[in-house]
Amino acid sequence: MDITRFISTHRKLLLVGVSLLIILGFLATLPLYGGVYYTRLLTTILMYVILSVSWAMFSGSTGYMSLAPAVFFGVGIYTMGFLQRILPFPVIIPIGGLLSFIVALPVGLVTLRLKGIYFAIFTFGLVVFMREVVAALESDLFGRVGQHINPLPDETMFYAMLVIAVATLLAIYFIRRSRLGLAMLSIGGNEEAAAHMGVNTIRVKVLTFAISAFFMGLAGVIMAPMKIYIDPRIAFSPIYSFMPILMAVFGGMGQFYGPVAGAIIFAYLEKTLRAQFPQYFMLGFGIILVLIILFLPNGIAGLVSKLQNKLGGVIAKLGKEGEAE
Amino acid sequence: MSELPRLIVSGILSGGIYGLLAMGLSLQYGVARVLNIAHGELVMVGAMLTWFLFTSFNINPLVAAAIIGPPLFAIGFLLQITLFRGLKAWAPSQAAFEGNALLASFGLLYIISYLGLLEFGAYPRRYDWLNYVVTFAGMSLRLNRIVAFAVAVAIGVAVYLFLTRSRLGRAIRATAEDPATAGLMGVNVNMVLALCFGLGALLAGVAGSLISMINPVGTTMGFRNTVIALIVVVLGGLGSIPGSFIAGIIIGIVSSLVTGFWQPVYVVPVYFGILMVLLLARPAGILGKK
Numbered sequence: 001m002d003i004t005r006f007i008s009t010h011r012k013l014l015l016v017g018v019s020l021l022i023i024l025g026f027l028a029t030l031p032l033y034g035g036v037y038y039t040r041l042l043t044t045i046l047m048y049v050i051l052s053v054s055w056a057m058f059s060g061s062t063g064y065m066s067l068a069p070a071v072f073f074g075v076g077i078y079t080m081g082f083l084q085r086i087l088p089f090p091v092i093i094p095i096g097g098l099l100s101f102i103v104a105l106p107v108g109l110v111t112l113r114l115k116g117i118y119f120a121i122f123t124f125g126l127v128v129f130m131r132e133v134v135a136a137l138e139s140d141l142f143g144r145v146g147q148h149i150n151p152l153p154d155e156t157m158f159y160a161m162l163v164i165a166v167a168t169l170l171a172i173y174f175i176r177r178s179r180l181g182l183a184m185l186s187i188g189g190n191e192e193a194a195a196h197m198g199v200n201t202i203r204v205k206v207l208t209f210a211i212s213a214f215f216m217g218l219a220g221v222i223m224a225p226m227k228i229y230i231d232p233r234i235a236f237s238p239i240y241s242f243m244p245i246l247m248a249v250f251g252g253m254g255q256f257y258g259p260v261a262g263a264i265i266f267a268y269l270e271k272t273l274r275a276q277f278p279q280y281f282m283l284g285f286g287i288i289l290v291l292i293i294l295f296l297p298n299g300i301a302g303l304v305s306k307l308q309n310k311l312g313g314v315i316a317k318l319g320k321e322g323e324a325e
Numbered sequence: 326m327s328e329l330p331r332l333i334v335s336g337i338l339s340g341g342i343y344g345l346l347a348m349g350l351s352l353q354y355g356v357a358r359v360l361n362i363a364h365g366e367l368v369m370v371g372a373m374l375t376w377f378l379f380t381s382f383n384i385n386p387l388v389a390a391a392i393i394g395p396p397l398f399a400i401g402f403l404l405q406i407t408l409f410r411g412l413k414a415w416a417p418s419q420a421a422f423e424g425n426a427l428l429a430s431f432g433l434l435y436i437i438s439y440l441g442l443l444e445f446g447a448y449p450r451r452y453d454w455l456n457y458v459v460t461f462a463g464m465s466l467r468l469n470r471i472v473a474f475a476v477a478v479a480i481g482v483a484v485y486l487f488l489t490r491s492r493l494g495r496a497i498r499a500t501a502e503d504p505a506t507a508g509l510m511g512v513n514v515n516m517v518l519a520l521c522f523g524l525g526a527l528l529a530g531v532a533g534s535l536i537s538m539i540n541p542v543g544t545t546m547g548f549r550n551t552v553i554a555l556i557v558v559v560l561g562g563l564g565s566i567p568g569s570f571i572a573g574i575i576i577g578i579v580s581s582l583v584t585g586f587w588q589p590v591y592v593v594p595v596y597f598g599i600l601m602v603l604l605l606a607r608p609a610g611i612l613g614k615k
Contacts, residue, residue, distance in 0.1 A: 065424045113605055117360055117423050121559060122604050128552055129597035136590060242431050249428065279443070286435030293429045294408060297415045 027162055031155045039154045041271050043226065046158075046165040048263040050219040051244035052251070054212040057172045059245075060253035061181065062205060063188040064111055068123035070240035071107075071130050072100040072213040076220020077227070077235040078134060081147050084224075089152065093160065093221045100217025101210045108209035112202060124241070131236035138232070146231030149224050160222045168215045173256060175211070184208055242289075243270075250292050252299025261300055331464050332585040333578055338470045340577020341477035342535050344570035346550060347557035348481060349528030353401075355564025356501040356521040358419070359409050359426040365551030366437035367397060367526050371533025372542040373441060376450050379537075386454055387476065390534035394527045401526025404433070405519040434547070441544040449543035473535040480531060481570050484524075488566060497521060501564060552593075556600045 007014060031039045051069055059066045079096035087095070107126065114122055138145050175181050183204040186194035195201050220235075227234060243266070244259075251262025269288075274281045296303060350364045371393050378389040409426055416422035455469040488494040499507040500517045508514045536542060536550075557576050561568030579599065580592045 063420060065427070110605065116420055117354075117427070117563075118559075118604060120424070120427060121360070121555060122601060125552075125555070125597050125600050125604075129594060129601065132590075132594040132597070136594060139590075242428070245428060249425075280439075282435045283439040283443075286432040286437075286439065289432030289435070290408065290429050293425050293432070294411050294415075297412075297421075297425060 024166070028159075031158055036154055039158050040226065041268070043154070043158045043161045043223075044271060045264055045267040046161045047219045047223050048243065048247060048267040049260055050161075050165050050168045050215050051240065052247040052259040052263040053169060053172055054215040055244045056248040056253045056259040057175065058184070058208050058212040060248060060259075061176075061184040061188050062208070064115070064205070064209075065120045065245075066123045066209070067120055067238075067241045067245070068104075068107060068126050068213075069216050069244050070127045070236050070238055071123075072104060072216035073220040073223075073240045074127075074130060074134075074232075074236035075100045075103055076217040076222075077224040077230055078220075079217070080221045080224035081149060081230050081235075084150060089156070089160070093164070093218055096221035097214045097218040100220070101214040104210040104213030105206060107213075108206035109202075111205045111209070124238070127236055127238055127241055131232045134236065135232040146229060148229050149227060151228055152225040157222055157226060161219070164215070164218045164222060168218075169260070171211075171215075175208070176256060180204060180208060246289055246292070248299075250296065250299055252301025252303075254298065254305075255301040258299050258301035265300075328585055332581045334464055334466065335470075336578030336581030337574050338466070338474045338577070339539075339581065340574030341474040341481075341570075342532055342539075342573070343553055343557050343576050344481055344573025345477040345528060345535070346532045346554045347561065347569040347573055348484060348566055349525035349532070350554045351558045351561065351564055351566060351569045352484075352521050352528070353525035354558070356497055357405060357409060357518045357525075358423055359405075359430060359522070360423065361433075361525065362427060362430045362551055363433035363437055363547075364525070364529050364554050365547035365549065366434050366441070367400075367529035367547075368533040368536065368550045368554075369441055369542070369544060369547040370437065371397065371530030372537040372546065373445050373450075373533075373544065374530075375534040375537045376452060376542055377445075379452050379454065380450075386534055386538050387472075390476075390531045393530045393534060397530035398523040398527040400523075402519045402523035404526075405522035406515065408433075409522070410515060410518070434551075438544060438547050441547075445544050447544055449541040451541040452537075454538055467539075469538045473538050477532070477535055480528070481566075484528070485566055493517075493520070553596070556596050559600055560603055 027042065030042060034042070051073065055066065055069050058064070076096035076099075079099055080092055083092045083095065107123070110122055111119060135145050138147075183194065183199045183201075186197065186199055187201055187204060191201055224230060244263070247262035247266045248259040249262070250266060251260065252258035270281075270285070273284060277284070298306075346364075346368060349367075350361060353359050353361045353364070371390070374393045375386050375389040378384040378392065379386055384392070408429060412425050412429060413422050416425055455467075455472060457468055458465045459468050459471070460466075461471070488497060496507065496512045497517055497520070499510065499512055500514055500521075504514050507517075532550075533542075536546075553576065557572045558569060560576065561570070561572030576596065576599075579595060583589075583592050583595050
């Protein structure tokens, strides 16, 4: 086998693959030397990676802006709350995902009627609706609102989140490259034209919306024990809708790595700022959000490709000048 | 069933304020195309400042509303000409602009609510003004609620007349319908958008003043009011001013009936039930155009 030729032709692929393996190896061994703080920090970062990548998969490509991540994330959290004393943790994770999937199916059907800002309002309303309904259910069933969640070892949560995050990233990477991904992009471009080209727009929208909800539900289940105490206000907080969107916008939705980068940077910022300036954190968060949307509408990925273009232009110019001399 | 008329009248009284609340949001979305999630925070600012002026300087809340109005108008005006005009210039499409504007207003929500929190703290405040019962057509109602309703309706009618009868109002409606053509006809579109946004902020502040006359107010009240305004606006049709008012009164009656015959905790789920059914059945609202 001509190994040197293989290496030279697939250089970029190998480079990416090797660096991913190194990152994965680093992550997998982190709890051994990272300590409690970094283990928890990375669990949170991975959670946001899952949320923002799955949000961007549906909303970024189809253009239907969903404010519902908090709903599906909260469904995951509450699944853990209700089932933790009955079933083992690894069994609850897929159940939470499936429940989110099921809740998402009718919501996905809503896209048949609602477009643009109306879909955003509907999904935003759904967050508050779920919060109130769960609160009412809880007080009817148990006579109280809110419950304690038995803590799990940090390593368990971390590894569960790592496995799910890797699975999510792989799944979404392949979905984006598949017919389904192309169909979503064509819906985002022009839904009517997509339908005329033979894309079953209803099936694509409902299915991909539910798939994105599935991953958010998984993340919710795993995140629940870290919260120790949950009530509907905590589980269905709109912040879990807006944070992933902010991260995806900040990272840039045109590229696959955009939402990942956005989630890593923002989750890290959130955790450290919240620890150091608890009072001013939300104020700072608001200002950063406004500034990013105003000055970086295409996100970091947009900035990177812009820089590449500029640099590429400069380099090409230099090269030409060199030739002329 | 003797409760029923009292509950309905009480619902209509709160509905007037809901209508005012929604009118500002409707104006901002209908003309400037910004769904301002921070609307409720401006209501909070109006309410807290009214409380502050009343308790510190003993200023009549209605006068306080008139004092608070202009600065809030200026804030809205400035937000439009800096932030939202900037967003519009960057955005590749109308849909992208609306999405980005929604996110930006979510950022504003945090900025304003935390500034309020730092200034006033989290606990609820209240004051008493005209807080006594009068008997009207056999029903006992609190005088401050009647006054608040009357002011809300008066302002609503004034804004409606301004939009339908005045020259500037016509320019605003033209811009709402078709900004490009309105611009060609000599309307200064940027100025009109900024005026509308400022007017929306002013209405939010005045609604806050009226709410503070009736209920305890606090820095966390914003989100709830945004949610109510959003529901009312969708019910009435985004961008329709009379629709906002009618929808406000319907929502007021619904909330009063749910509170009276069922339980207050079900008010918000019922709101959202209505909102979702309505969005699905008639997305453009009861008076909205298709």
